[in-house]
Amino acid sequence: MTTAEPTNVFDLDPESFRDWSVERDLPAFLGDQVLRWVYQRGVADPEAMTDLSRRARAVVAESLRFGDAVTLADRTASDGTRKLLLGWPEHADSNAAVVAASESGDPGSSGTTPLPVLPSEPEKQTECVMIPTEDRRTACISSQVGCPVGCRFCASGLGGLEGNLTRGRIVEQAWRLGRLPGVDRISNIVFMGMGEPLANARAVTAAIRTLNAPWGLGISARRITVSTVGLPAAIRRFAEFDVPVTLALSLHAPNDELRREIIPWAEYSTVPELLDACRAYFDSCGREITLEYILLGGLNDRPEHARELAAHAKTLRCNINLIRYNEVAGLPFRRPGSDDVHRFQKELRRRGVNAHIRASRGRDIAAACGQLRHERRAGTH
Secondary structure, three states: OOOOOOEEHHHOOHHHHHHHHHHOOOOOOHHHHHHHHHHHOOOOOHHHOOOOOHHHHHHHHHHEEOOOOEEEEEEEOOOOOEEEEEEOOOOOOOOHHHHHHHOOOOOOOOOEEOOOOOOOOOOOEEEEEEEEOOOOEEEEOOOEEEOOOOOOOOOOOOOOEEEEOOHHHHHHHHHHHHOOOOOOOOOEEEEOOOOOHHHHHHHHHHHHHHHHOOOOOOOOHHHEEEEEOOOHHHHHHHOOOOOOOEEEEEOOOOOHHHHHHHOHHHHHOOHHHHHHHHHHHHHHHOOOEEEEEEEOOOOOOOHHHHHHHHHHHOOOOEEEEEEEOOOOOOOOOOOOOHHHHHHHHHHHHHOOOOEEEEOOOOHHHOOOOOHHHHHHHHOOO
């Protein structure tokens, strides 16, 4: 028995794989074998899975697909950050020409693999980033195509929401980044790419199970972060999830008036309501909350903003990540000066708040969320 459309292996877990195998009169343990090849050995070719029977390899090759993404662009920054622009075909087997084109370039080390915009390339595109440090390999992955939130300063939502990614397509991003030369193994996951993760919570939580599971990528829950602009009800629902990942709230402003200027979804909740939901999340799993704060030059980076932010931070167990804005062509926001950034951090620390300045990574390859897709669509890549 076969299906008309092959199943994406990244959508399967041991239980669903067992059902899949039994339906095809294959051993119930086949899924354990295939998943071990895929996640522990990084092998996506059924013919290379030598402990499968000849018939099992044939059925697996016919009835499973080992990923959907077409690599449309691949950039490597001077600091080692690697960014992929992925296209998601409507039908996994209909873009052979694009696959061939995307695999023909040599990423090199100079920064950019120029690839032509082909008429047949998938319209649905997302980005993922591998960020290396001395002791970590962090995968920054997307949960949606585009974004429904529409933050005024962000490139991800410029075209609105174009769709949700499935469990398998979320997992595939991390798997692909882990297979890049020199990466060896992804150690951390951050849902800080395109999309609002809690607006696609079912697929995101399912993907987290694969990322966390011993049979999957085996990444500790403590090393997985979900970033949300946040609706209080969505955060409270997420607090019931049984894998205790880190929650990061994209606050970006210390008061409702300013927040509503830059984040349209801020119309639906207040800062105190969001912080109260974050306290509920902390109470459910004991994980300290991260408050993310993008500093926009001259807009939300003044000492009075830091004092307001500190007052909020003192009401819950949290740390603050300060993020220098990366400019997006066509948007009116600017990157803050270094003196202003350090003054803001000093103001927070003077009030007993744990605040860090996140290192800017990959600025020379448009590594900020949505930038590469935006540049490609605008014809400036």
